[in-house]
Amino acid sequence: MARRKPIKSLAKERKPEEKRPSNAERSAYFARREAAKVLRSMLQGDARRRAVGSIKSLVYSPSIRNKKATFALVCQTLKHLSLIKDVMDGANVLTAKWRKQEELMYIITYDFLFGQKGSFTGDAEKYHAKKRCTTISSITDFKAQGVKDVEDLVALDKLSELQKPRYVRVNTLKIDTEFAIRELGQQHAVQEDDIVPDLLILPPGADLHNPLVMNGSIFLQGKASSMAAVALGPKPGWEVIDACSAPGNKTVHLAALMKGEGKILACELNKERVKRLKNNVKLAGATNVKVMHEDFLNLDPRDPSYSKVRAILLDPSCSGSGTAFERLDHLLPSHNAGGTDQVDIKRLQKLACFQKKSQQWRDSFIALVQFIKLKMKMSSTLFCIWLHPMGFNWQQHFHSGLAVASQLLTGTDLTVDKEGFFIALFVRKSIHQPEDYCTNAENRTGSISRKSARRKKPLNIFVARMLKVSPGQQFKLSRKRAQTPASKGV
Numbered sequence: 001m002a003r004r005k006p007i008k009s010l011a012k013e014r015k016p017e018e019k020r021p022s023n024a025e026r027s028a029y030f031a032r033r034e035a036a037k038v039l040r041s042m043l044q045g046d047a048r049r050r051a052v053g054s055i056k057s058l059v060y061s062p063s064i065r066n067k068k069a070t071f072a073l074v075c076q077t078l079k080h081l082s083l084i085k086d087v088m089d090g091a092n093v094l095t096a097k098w099r100k101q102e103e104l105m106y107i108i109t110y111d112f113l114f115g116q117k118g119s120f121t122g123d124a125e126k127y128h129a130k131k132r133c134t135t136i137s138s139i140t141d142f143k144a145q146g147v148k149d150v151e152d153l154v155a156l157d158k159l160s161e162l163q164k165p166r167y168v169r170v171n172t173l174k175i176d177t178e179f180a181i182r183e184l185g186q187q188h189a190v191q192e193d194d195i196v197p198d199l200l201i202l203p204p205g206a207d208l209h210n211p212l213v214m215n216g217s218i219f220l221q222g223k224a225s226s227m228a229a230v231a232l233g234p235k236p237g238w239e240v241i242d243a244c245s246a247p248g249n250k251t252v253h254l255a256a257l258m259k260g261e262g263k264i265l266a267c268e269l270n271k272e273r274v275k276r277l278k279n280n281v282k283l284a285g286a287t288n289v290k291v292m293h294e295d296f297l298n299l300d301p302r303d304p305s306y307s308k309v310r311a312i313l314l315d316p317s318c319s320g321s322g323t324a325f326e327r328l329d330h331l332l333p334s335h336n337a338g339g340t341d342q343v344d345i346k347r348l349q350k351l352a353c354f355q356k357k358s359q360q361w362r363d364s365f366i367a368l369v370q371f372i373k374l375k376m377k378m379s380s381t382l383f384c385i386w387l388h389p390m391g392f393n394w395q396q397h398f399h400s401g402l403a404v405a406s407q408l409l410t411g412t413d414l415t416v417d418k419e420g421f422f423i424a425l426f427v428r429k430s431i432h433q434p435e436d437y438c439t440n441a442e443n444r445t446g447s448i449s450r451k452s453a454r455r456k457k458p459l460n461i462f463v464a465r466m467l468k469v470s471p472g473q474q475f476k477l478s479r480k481r482a483q484t485p486a487s488k489g490v
């Protein structure tokens with residue numbers, strides 16, 4: 001049996017003049033440390049892509065004494081991790097000393113924001129308490145939103161959840177959008193999304209116990225998530241890899257965009273999640289999907305089975321759930337020699353990466369983007385950036401850091417969409433084809449030559465919608481910044 005590693009004694013942390021902590025304070029102190037240990041294993045496992053077990057299995061190990069409190073603390077901290085990190089970043093809580101106990105700081109910040117009130121026992125807690133008075137008030141982005149104290153912040157967080165509209169994506173393999181609008185319209189006010197085709201917006205809190213959901217005619221899918229497959233834009237008849245596919249929301253979306261034609265190789269590492277993936281594929285009627293229980297990094301790009309693959313969707317994060325990794329480090333050269341080379345499939349034309357925003361992940365993402373551009377001779381053609389509800393300005397960072405000003409798009413309304421995600425779309429330079437940039441009508445009539453298409457590239461419908469201009473409008477996506485309404489404001 002593994003030896004139980006003692007948690008630092010509370011007595012050692014207590015100065016002689018301090019009063020003895022109450023039993024409740026003692027048990028909260030230990031629960032926070034036990035929770036930090038579990039959280040550390042979960043996050044480290046995530047980062048290394050080594051599943052360390054479920055939260056439950058870790059909490060129910062013999063070394064954890066206060067199982068109930070530890071379990072609650074871990075789950076709740078993971079649930080609010082993004083807000084917690086924002087607060088900690090804003091107040092600069094993690095100095096070099098405390099970075100070593102990062103997870104404990106997450107837990108304490110959770111308790112401070114949402115949980116325990118009153119006095120906290122322990123050195124880390126005391127350090128946190130000192131920072132606490134400046135924590136909220138010092139964060140300019142919170143100030144701008146009228147957040148003065150913890151209560152305001154928690155209320156803002158809850159409010160933003162409550163006000164979130166519900167998005168449903170119509171599965172066009174089964175029904176068309178007009179039919180869905182009619183059916184759902186009997187119960188709710190339904191709006192069509194102005195960027196993502198076949199995505200409908202319902203009021204916050206709309207009850208979706210609906211037969212259309214049960215029979216796979218519509219999928220409950222957020223706006224950002226629904227944009228990934230559209231950004232990749234596979235054509236009917238293509239072969240596509242969905243590298244990290246379970247539970248399959250984007251897989252079946254790809255299938256719908258491809259009108260059920262061609263082939264989607266849907267890879268999934270996790271055996272349990274493969275079952276969910278298969279169920280969803282069946283429910284959606286996506287007959288062109290081949291589910292593969294595989295680690296996509298082990299696929300051999302020289303294998304003739306992948307020679308026809310033209311696009312890859314890469315969606316590796318599962319933030320907060322602890323079931324997968326939150327960062328893209330494993331794709332970087334230092335973490336996996338030649339990792340990205342492995343997707344250098346000859347006919348590969350497009351690769352879309354989809355990631356949830358997190359502070360930690362930013363640097364990995366930038367390195368990955370640069371690596372892919374360099375190694376795969378791909379140009380990064382599109383960045384869609386949602387600002388976090390708290391309003392951190394990521395757009396500036398990418399603007400200067402990646403010098404992709406002409407392709408940097410900010411297209412969503414913070415107050416409405418409330419999601420923080422990135423999509424990076426890479427298109428291989430050597431096989432740009434005019435049809436990728438032309439409207440369908442122009443393609444059919446052959447009204448623009450290959451040469452002129454290269455010179456004047458009309459935006460595809462997705463990009464056009466992001467920019468809120470008409471799809472046929474011509475833009476010079478040249479070395480100069482594109483003169484678009486959106487880019488002027490960037």
Ligand SMILES: C[S@@+](CC[C@H](N)C(=O)[O-])C[C@H]1O[C@@H](n2cnc3c(N)ncnc32)[C@H](O)[C@@H]1O
Pocket residue numbers: 049225243244245246247248249250251267268269270273294295296297315316317318323324325
């Ligand atoms: C964010 S989820 C994917 C969500 C999915 N694209 C959707 O829209 O429904 C990430 C998935 O990737 C899987 N995964 C992680 N690493 C993988 C790998 N190397 N190969 C295949 N699947 C992987 C995880 O098990 C998890 O199910």
